[in-house]
Amino acid sequence: MKRWSLASRIVSGTLIIVLGALVLLSILVAAFTRYEVTERLDNSLQEVAERLEFVISELDRTDQKSTTPGGQVARLPGVNRRTLAYQIASPDGRLEVRSQNAPETLFVPRLKMGFYNVPSFRVYSVPSASGRHYILVGEPAFHRNEAVRRAILISVLPMVIFFPAIWVLVRWRVRRAMRPLTSLQHEIRSRGGTNLVPIPPLDLPEELVTIHSAVNLLLERLKMALSTERAFAANAAHELRNPIGALLAQVQVLRNLLQRSEYEERATTIMHQARRIGRMMEKLLQLSRVTSGIALTGDIFDLVPVIQFLARELEREKNQTIDLSGVPHLMIRGDMDAAGILFRNLLENAVLHGSSLRPAHVIVTENSEILIFNDCDPLTLESLQNMEKPFVRGKTNAEGSGLGLAIVRQVSLQLQADITITSPAPGKTRGIVVTVRFPSGDTEVEASWEGSKNY
Numbered sequence: 415m416k417r418w419s420l421a422s423r424i425v426s427g428t429l430i431i432v433l434g435a436l437v438l439l440s441i442l443v444a445a446f447t448r449y450e451v452t453e454r455l456d457n458s459l460q461e462v463a464e465r466l467e468f469v470i471s472e473l474d475r476t477d478q479k480s481t482t483p484g485g486q487v488a489r490l491p492g493v494n495r496r497t498l499a500y501q502i503a504s505p506d507g508r509l510e511v512r513s514q515n516a517p518e519t520l521f522v523p524r525l526k527m528g529f530y531n532v533p534s535f536r537v538y539s540v541p542s543a544s545g546r547h548y549i550l551v552g553e554p555a556f557h558r559n560e561a562v563r564r565a566i567l568i569s570v571l572p573m574v575i576f577f578p579a580i581w582v583l584v585r586w587r588v589r590r591a592m593r594p595l596t597s598l599q600h601e602i603r604s605r606g607g608t609n610l611v612p613i614p615p616l617d618l619p620e621e622l623v624t625i626h627s628a629v630n631l632l633l634e635r636l637k638m639a640l641s642t643e644r645a646f647a648a649n650a651a652h653e654l655r656n657p658i659g660a661l662l663a664q665v666q667v668l669r670n671l672l673q674r675s676e677y678e679e680r681a682t683t684i685m686h687q688a689r690r691i692g693r694m695m696e697k698l699l700q701l702s703r704v705t706s707g708i709a710l711t712g713d714i715f716d717l718v719p720v721i722q723f724l725a726r727e728l729e730r731e732k733n734q735t736i737d738l739s740g741v742p743h744l745m746i747r748g749d750m751d752a753a754g755i756l757f758r759n760l761l762e763n764a765v766l767h768g769s770s771l772r773p774a775h776v777i778v779t780e781n782s783e784i785l786i787f788n789d790c791d792p793l794t795l796e797s798l799q800n801m802e803k804p805f806v807r808g809k810t811n812a813e814g815s816g817l818g819l820a821i822v823r824q825v826s827l828q829l830q831a832d833i834t835i836t837s838p839a840p841g842k843t844r845g846i847v848v849t850v851r852f853p854s855g856d857t858e859v860e861a862s863w864e865g866s867k868n869y
Contacts, residue, residue: 421592425585432580436573443573444566451565455558456529459538459551462498466549470502470542496557499535501550510547521550531555594618602629610637658695662688717744717753717852718778724758725776732765740778746852748829756825757784760848763819764788767846782852789845792838826850 499516503509509520521537522530525548530537535552542549594617601613612630665688669681718741725736746753764774768788775787826833832851839845 421588425588428584440570443569447565447569448562451562462551463540463549470547499552503548521552658692714747715750717746720754721757724761728761728765734765735773737773737775741780744778752825756822759822760786782854784850786848
């Protein structure tokens, strides 16, 4: 399903409405401007016609008639193609006087009072006061059209110019109005299995207050459900640890009593299954502790001694060697017990699933990285993707619960460490490399690191 942005939809919808309103307003303004300009220019034609009455009175007084074919021509200085033209004619259509920019024939074939649109002119025709002449005043059509265009442009152009400014202002205002929604989104995104605290009060509009309340109610329910689940897992694992330990002790005694009998093999099987249940309970306890957020503390400690202790412990338990090399100190921020759970599971996986001929190898680098190598058959991409799921095990006969990498992933998220698993090992056709990268750049961690080196 295609995603869409609420802010973009509001901005686009608002701008479409504003643009449509501006276009409609521009059309109305243009029509009104054209009407007003036309009316004003027609009034000018009427005023000019009224002022030409003195020419009519002079013609009536002298009673002179033009003998030229085109009538008398009044030549005035400064006349150009934008200047108004006029004609004075007798009622029978004979042209008596005209301006030098007027045509030699009448503007209109029929002399009647009113406005006329003829080629190249807008004409106003009116009879004189005496009724013995007609006054025709014409305005060049291009001049009138030019005046209308300029008036419309002056009225509409500011709307067009200010539209980008309107777009910027609308976009800014919508984004500012959406800021509380962004804050709520960030708060919801920061919530997880280890952070289910209610979202604090925010400056939210009424439409988002109900969502805020609903999310807090959901977080409260999730917190209660997870707390119940974790408490059950922890209590169950704790309560089962002692009976399983007692059962294992009794099975070992029984196995010793049944040595060299037909029941020795069955007693051995029961002992192995009891040990397996004990390991499962231990993993469940670790998972319960990890999901409770124990690694969220901000203590600073040296990780290398922790890894060394875990490596020696596994060597005694599994009777296999773990090589450790690299820098002697690595200061990190977090919880030491949580880091011990993380590397206990990684080292245990490396020993259990590695080859007995080639020991697991741990390298601690100066770049706050720990690389754990073990020799085994290469894993497929699908197997690597499924390994971190709880209770999912690879194709192996080694003992395990399928919880190790799930616990590792939980602890790494709380320690802000990045874990990558590569198979086969770089430059080889076999093996697995687990890289644990801790964040660097903390001034307090660096100061502790410098102190440990001086010590």
